[in-house]
Every structure is written in structure tokens, then in C-alpha cells.
Amino acid sequence: MPIIETINLYKTYKDQTSEVHAVDNVNISIAEGEFTAIVGPSGSGKTTLLNLIGGLDTPTSGNLFIDGQDISRLKPKEMVDFRLHHIGFVFQSFNLIPVLSAKENVAFVMELQGRKKGERDTRAQELLEAVGLGDRANSRPSKLSGGQQQRVAVARALASKPKFILADEPTANLDSKSAENLLDMMEKLNQKENITFVFSTHDPRIMSKARRIITLEDGKIINDIVK
Amino acid sequence: MIKLAWRNIWRNSRRTCITVASVFSAVLFSILTISLSDGSWNKLMDNLLRTQVGHIEIHQKGYREEKTIDNYMTMDEATIEKLRTLPHITNVSPRVETFAMASSDKTTKGVGIVGIDPVQEDYKSSLSQRIVKGNYLKQDDDGVLLGKGLSEFLQVQVGDTIALMGQGYHGTNAIGLFPVRGIVSIIIPEMDKGFIYMTLPSAHSYINMEDGYSGMLISIDKDENLEKARDAVLTSIDASPYDVMRWQESMENLLTQSRANKVFSKIIMFILYVIVGFGILGTVIMMTNERRHEFGVVVALGMKRQTLSNVVCMELFFMTLLGACLAIAVSIPITFYFSYYPIRLTGELAKIALGYGMEPVIPMATSAHIYINQALVILFITCLTITYPISKILQLKVNKAIRP
Numbered sequence: 097m098p099i100i101e102t103i104n105l106y107k108t109y110k111d112q113t114s115e116v117h118a119v120d121n122v123n124i125s126i127a128e129g130e131f132t133a134i135v136g137p138s139g140s141g142k143t144t145l146l147n148l149i150g151g152l153d154t155p156t157s158g159n160l161f162i163d164g165q166d167i168s169r170l171k172p173k174e175m176v177d178f179r180l181h182h183i184g185f186v187f188q189s190f191n192l193i194p195v196l197s198a199k200e201n202v203a204f205v206m207e208l209q210g211r212k213k214g215e216r217d218t219r220a221q222e223l224l225e226a227v228g229l230g231d232r233a234n235s236r237p238s239k240l241s242g243g244q245q246q247r248v249a250v251a252r253a254l255a256s257k258p259k260f261i262l263a264d265e266p267t268a269n270l271d272s273k274s275a276e277n278l279l280d281m282m283e284k285l286n287q288k289e290n291i292t293f294v295f296s297t298h299d300p301r302i303m304s305k306a307r308r309i310i311t312l313e314d315g316k317i318i319n320d321i322v323k
Numbered sequence: 324m325i326k327l328a329w330r331n332i333w334r335n336s337r338r339t340c341i342t343v344a345s346v347f348s349a350v351l352f353s354i355l356t357i358s359l360s361d362g363s364w365n366k367l368m369d370n371l372l373r374t375q376v377g378h379i380e381i382h383q384k385g386y387r388e389e390k391t392i393d394n395y396m397t398m399d400e401a402t403i404e405k406l407r408t409l410p411h412i413t414n415v416s417p418r419v420e421t422f423a424m425a426s427s428d429k430t431t432k433g434v435g436i437v438g439i440d441p442v443q444e445d446y447k448s449s450l451s452q453r454i455v456k457g458n459y460l461k462q463d464d465d466g467v468l469l470g471k472g473l474s475e476f477l478q479v480q481v482g483d484t485i486a487l488m489g490q491g492y493h494g495t496n497a498i499g500l501f502p503v504r505g506i507v508s509i510i511i512p513e514m515d516k517g518f519i520y521m522t523l524p525s526a527h528s529y530i531n532m533e534d535g536y537s538g539m540l541i542s543i544d545k546d547e548n549l550e551k552a553r554d555a556v557l558t559s560i561d562a563s564p565y566d567v568m569r570w571q572e573s574m575e576n577l578l579t580q581s582r583a584n585k586v587f588s589k590i591i592m593f594i595l596y597v598i599v600g601f602g603i604l605g606t607v608i609m610m611t612n613e614r615r616h617e618f619g620v621v622v623a624l625g626m627k628r629q630t631l632s633n634v635v636c637m638e639l640f641f642m643t644l645l646g647a648c649l650a651i652a653v654s655i656p657i658t659f660y661f662s663y664y665p666i667r668l669t670g671e672l673a674k675i676a677l678g679y680g681m682e683p684v685i686p687m688a689t690s691a692h693i694y695i696n697q698a699l700v701i702l703f704i705t706c707l708t709i710t711y712p713i714s715k716i717l718q719l720k721v722n723k724a725i726r727p
Contacts, residue, residue: 144722152623153722173627180625189727191620195330208625256625 097164099259099292100126100149105158107144107315118144119155120315126260126294126308131286133295133306141315142296143264149294150183150262151175163259180208184253186263190245192237198224198248199233205256223251227281243274250282260292267299279305324630328637335610339642342606346646346701347653349599353592353697354654360588361688362662364581370510370682371577372570377416377447377540379553380568386537387566387573392421392492395535402560406541409559411552414542416443419526419535423489423497425519427477434473435518436487438526447542450507450520457481457505464522466504472516474506481505487519492532499529510682600704604711607639611712618716619724632713639712643705647698654694661687 107119118141126132134142147153148160151167160168162182170178192201202220211219224230227247229240237245246266253261263282267275283305285291295302303309311319332339372378383396398417406415419438424431441460445451451459455471458481469479479485483503491497501521509515527533543552549569556567571578621631665686667673673683 147722150623152725176622176625176627179623185623187620187725187727191617191725193327193617193621195327195334205624208627208630252624 098125098161099128099130099163100124100294101161102149103159103161105145105148105160106156107141107148107153108156117141117315119148121158122312122315122317124310124317124320126292128259128292129286129290130308131283131293131306132308132310133297133302134310134312135297135303136312138298140312142312144315145312146262146264146294146296150185151179180205180256182259184256184258184261186246186249186253186261186266188265188268190237190242190249190269192245192248192252194237197234197236198229198240198244198251201237201248202251202255205252209256219255220251223254224248226254226285227251241274242270243278246270246274246278247281250278250285254285254291260294263293263295263297265297265299266295267297267302272301275299275301324634325637328634329641331634332638332641335613338606338610342603342639342642343646343649345599345602345606346643346705347650349595349602350647350650350697350701351654353595353700354650354694355657355687356588356592356595357693357697358654358658358661358687358689359666359685360585361690361693362665362686365688366665366682366684366686367577371574372542375511375514376570376573378543378546378549378570379541379556380570380573381539381541381556381562381565382537382568384564384566387568390420390537392490392530392532392535392537395419395492395532395537396539396565397534398536398539399534403539405559406539406556409552409555411543411545411548411555412541413544414443414447414540416440416447416540416542417523417536418538418540419523419530420537421489421497421526421530423487423519425473425477426486426488427479427483429478430476432473432476432517434487435514436489436526436529437518437520438523438529439520440523444520447540453507453509454505455508457503460504460520460522462522463524464504465525466502466521467525468505468507468520469503470515470518471506471508472512473518474503476516479503485519487529489530491530492535495531497530499525501525512682596700596704599701600708603639603643603705604708607708607711611635611715615715615719615724616726618719619721622716622719622721623725628716628719632716635712635716636709639705639709640702643702647701651694651698655689658687658689658693661685662689 102122102124105119105122106117109116109118122145134145136142144153148155155168158168159166167175167178193204196204199220202223203216206216206219221230221233224233227250229244229247232240232244240248267278270278279301282293286293295306297303308322310317381396383394386394386396403415403417406412417440421436423434423436425434441462445459460466460468467485477485481503484500485503487499487501489497507520509518527535541556543549553567553569618631622628665684668683668685
């Protein structure tokens with residue numbers, strides 16, 4: 097069973113005179129353990145598609161199944177809960193909570209899940225070790241480099257034990273060395289832990305590492321290549 | 324969540340300081356204003372209760388409507404003594420109050436005459452301690468005490484004699500010559516310039532009435548025992564010929580004026596609160612808009628909007644509480660200082676106060692409710708402003724908010 101499956105998915109924006117299909121009849125199926133990049137020029141609909149898959153936006157029509165559950169029918173409150181337990185996010189601009197330390201940022205999602213403090217602390221430390229930042233657990237985001245912040249963001253995304261991680265342009269704000277390191281780390285997590293990653297990106301480095309590339313244009317899938 | 328809220332408020336310390344400072348100044352200003360207003364009112368009441376009126380007053384029925392000697396009450400000594408033994412009652416001062424023309428060899432002036440029991444009156448108003456020249460009255464004294472202002476007007480000294488002429492019981496003429504035993508400084512300026520004290524026997528003799536009183540002024544231990552004390556009076560004597568009034572009834576006109584003043588103060592306070600409310604709202608709007616992206620991110624991560632609203636509420640609550648507590652902490656020494664060392668008015672302000680018959684001093688009141696109420700009002704205003712971020716969080720479009 098695919099972990100992500102879209103059937104005839106549409107997202108349409110209307111104004112007074114016209115309709116724009118940001119996502120136009122998209123049918124994709126992503127299996128567990130994939131390392132997939134959704135690519136395309138600006139305005140092609142890749143971020144909208146990622147938002148739909150992440151439950152941050154609702155489709156105009158069509159169905160979206162995550163691990164067999166049709167999330168396009170969930171109510172907003174149910175959707176928040178679903179995101180919390182099933183989906184991990186990595187944003188372009190890291191979006192760590194500035195007043196919390198790296199460890200607290202990672203533990204934050206687990207706190208929202210209602211896990212006990214001891215469990216949170218242990219897992220947060222383990223995840224920071226896994227992304228190579230075990231020694232920076234008590235540093236605030238402002239004391240970390242861009243690359244380190246994005247690693248913390250990956251650890252945070254993993255903290256909730258999600259079905260998959262959605263990463264929207266994760267390397268866009270990083271220098272090339274940090275970007276390489278980050279991608280190596282993500283690839284390793286994918287290969288060792290079988291964690292599913294779905295990227296939205298322009299970055300050729302991600303495209304070169306991705307084992308599947310879905311190309312969008314004007315909201316439609318124009319290419320879907322498995323390497 | 325509490326930790327997150329606490330850390331968040333110190334993220335933008337300048338914004339937090341502005342909010343805390345606006346709450347601080349609003350609470351401080353309102354506490355000082357109310358404290359001054361209540362303090363001056365309490366002072367006025369205290370002066371009146373110590374000199375002119377009692378917490379409870381007994382008068383003959385009809386005296387209040389027509390204050391003439393013919394409407395004086397009678398009460399035997401045994402009943403007066405019985406009143407003195409009742410719970411919560413600390414003093415019973417029989418009074419004879421009337422008016423007369425007072426003449427010295429230099430000039431004449433209309434005055435108020437107060438016939439008193441020197442011992443009881445001293446217990447009630449510490450009159451003997453206000454003697455500035457001469458001596459206090461003895462129990463059977465046939466002399467008088469003059470207010471300092473009156474003695475200056477009549478140009479009389481201790482040992483001089485003044486003539487009093489007025490109306491006695493049943494339309495008789497009341498005439499008498501009275502030696503001045505002492506000059507007394509009376510705290511209410513209007514009384515100081517126009518009142519004469521004499522003993523009850525002297526007053527009875529002057530008005531040609533053996534045992535009449537204009538009223539009994541009863542003092543009690545605490546204002547909150549007023550009803551208990553009044554009930555005790557009503558049940559222990561045959562009260563049918565009397566009006567047994569609370570001080571609020573005997574000073575109804577003053578209380579009406581006070582209520583009008585309080586309405587005016589409330590309008591001023593309301594304007595202040597509105598200004599402060601908009602100040603806080605401005606900060607809240609700025610904070611909400613600045614953090615729209617952050618709100619979007621935490622909701623995207625899985626924080627419930629209700630939980631996020633709670634965090635933001637806690638932040639505003641902390642800031643308001645901090646401002647209010649600081650204001651209370653600063654106001655307590657100020658108000659207590661000025662309650663012990665009242666602000667003394669000088670110049671024109673003093674003249675205005677004297678014109679209203681008030682002592683030209685403004686003490687500050689220090690009742691706990693003054694501090695607590697002002698802090699609660701500001702907390703309530705903050706609760707109103709919180710509706711803005713909450714509505715924004717509930718309407719937040721997460722996919723738009725998280726865009727970099």
C-alpha cells in the first residue's frame with residue numbers, strides 16, 4: 097500500500113474573471129522509503145501540492161490518501177491532530193522556535209503529542225546525535241549556523257515518528273557545503289531508517305540524490321522518473 | 324507551554340517593556356487617583372463624624388424636616404447611660420444645637436451654638452486637645468469655647484465676655500452673657516469661624532429648656548458594625564418618638580454630592596482606561612502581525628489553535644500581571660507615605676478647600692481594594708484585547724502564513 101496516494105487531485109483558485117488550476121488532476125503514488133523530489137519552475141504548483149499532501153491546504157476536488165486514510169475529508173481539528181502524528185515538516189527557512197534550545201525544539205512536537213518528559217528528553221537527545229548535533233543540544237537557534245538549524249529542523253521532523261517527511265526547498269537558504277552535508281544526512285536516514293522523504297525543490301543537488309523525480313508544470317505532472 | 328509563553332515575552336524585550344510600562348503607568352495613575360479621591364473623602368467623613376455628626380443619630384421625629392428648638396427630643400439620663408453600654412457603641416454625646424447672634428464689644432456675628440457634655444465630647448472629638456488658648460470646659464462650667472476664627476472675628480480673648488441672643492424654647496427670647504474660657508482650633512474651617520461650645524446646663528439655661536436635646540450623637544467602634552449597633556439601639560429603648568438614623572441618612576446631601584463627584588471621577592478613569600486599552604491593543608496588534616509566520620509554523624507542526632491561543636493569552640497575562648504588580652509595589656509606599664503625611668494644599672487650592680469647609684490637606688487612602696480593583700480593571704482590559712490575537716489565530720490560513 098502506498099504511503100501517499102493522490103487521485104484526480106485538483107486545487108483551483110478563482111478570481112472574478114478566471115480560474116487557475118494550481119494543481120491539475122494530479123495522480124501520484126509514493127511508497128514507504130522513497131526519496132522523491134517534486135520539481136518544476138516557479139508557479140508550477142509544487143509547493144501547493146506539498147501543502148495538500150501535508151494537510152496544510154484542502155483540495156478543491158479529488159482524494160488524498162495518507163497511509164490508506166483519505167485526509168481530504170478530515171475536519172480542520174482532526175487535520176491538526178493527523179499532521180502532528182503522521183507528517184514531519186522541514187521548511188525552507190528552518191522555522192525553529194527561537195526561544196527554545198535545539199533540544200527543546202526537537203522535544204516540542206513530542207510535547208504536543210503528550211509524551212512524557214523523560215521520553216521526550218531521551219529521544220530529542222538521540223535525534224540530535226543522529227543529525228550530528230549532540231553537543232549543541234542546549235544552544236538556542238540564534239547560536240547555530242543555517243546548516244545546523246536545518247539539521248535541528250530535520251530532527252524535529254523525525255521526533256513525532258511520522259510516516260514521511262515533507263521538505264520544502266530545504267537547501268534554499270544554505271551554503272553549498274551545508275546543503276551537501278544536510279542532504280547526505282537525509283539520504284543516510286532514508287537508507288538506514290527507511291524514512292520517506294518528499295522534497296519540493298529547484299536544487300540540482302537534491303535532484304541528483306533523489307531516486308524519483310516528479311516534474312510539474314502548470315499544476316500538471318509532465319514527467320515522473322524513477323532512477 | 325508556560326515556559327514557552329514566559330520566554331516569548333522576553334524575545335522582544337523592547338515591545339514587552341513598552342507593554343509593561345503602559346500597564347504600569349495606567350495602574351499606578353489610577354491607584355493614585357482613586358487613593359487621593361477616597362483619601363480626601365474619608366478625611367472629610369472622619370472630620371464630620373468626629374465633630375458634627377455621629378455614626379448613628381437620634382432625633383425627635385420631625386426634627387430633621389424642621390430643625391427648631393420646639394422639635395427637640397427628651398431622653399432621661401438612665402436611657403442615655405443604657406445606650407452607652409450597648410455593644411459596638413463607644414460614645415453617646417447628647418447635643419444642643421442652635422443659632423444665635425454673638426456680640427463682643429467690637430462686632431456681632433451669626434454663630435452656631437453647640438451644647439455639649441464636656442467629658443463625652445472630649446471622648447468623641449478630643450476637643451480639649453484642640454484648645455489653643457485658655458482652658459477646656461468643666462462639667463458645670465458657665466463659660467464658652469470659641470472657634471479660633473470666630474474669636475479673631477469678634478476680637479475677643481480668653482477672659483472676655485460675649486453676649487448671645489437668639490430664640491429659646493416655645494418662642495422665648497434666649498439671651499445670655501458668657502465668659503470665654505478657651506479658644507479652640509476646629510478642624511473644619513467653617514466651624515472654626517462660626518461655632519461656640521458651651522456645657523449642656525448652660526445651653527439648657529440659655530434656651531429656657533430643662534432637658535431638651537437637638538440629638539444624640541452615637542459613635543461606634545467600626546463602620547461595618549453600624550447595622551448591629553443601630554439594631555441594638557432600636558431594641559433597647561422605646562424608639563417610637565425618635566428617628567434613629569445612620570450617618571448616611573443624616574448626611575444625605577453630602578453623599579449625593581459625593582456620588583456626583585464619583586461619577587465624574589469614573590468618567591475620567593474610563594477615559595484613562597480607554598487610552599490604556601488602545602495602547603495595549605496597539606502592542607497586541609503589532610505582536611500578532613509580527614508573529615503571523617511563527618503562528619503558522621507551530622500550527623503546521625501540530626499545535627492546536629486553542630493551545631496556541633492559550634500561549635498568547637499567557638504571554639499577555641504575564642505582561643499585564645508584571646506591569647500591575649510593579650505598579651502596586653510602587654504605589655504602596657507612596658500611598659502609605661501620603662496617608663501618614665498628607666499633601667498640604669497651599670495658596671489658591673487651600674482657599675478653595677477652605678471655601679468648601681474642608682481642611683486643606685489631602686491624605687491618600689490605603690484600602691486593599693484600591694490596589695486590587697485597579698489591577699483587575701487592567702487585567703479585564705487585557706482580556707478584551709486578547710480577543711484580537713485569538714480571532715487571528717482561529718482564522719489563520721496556515722499555508723499562507725508559513726510562506727517565507
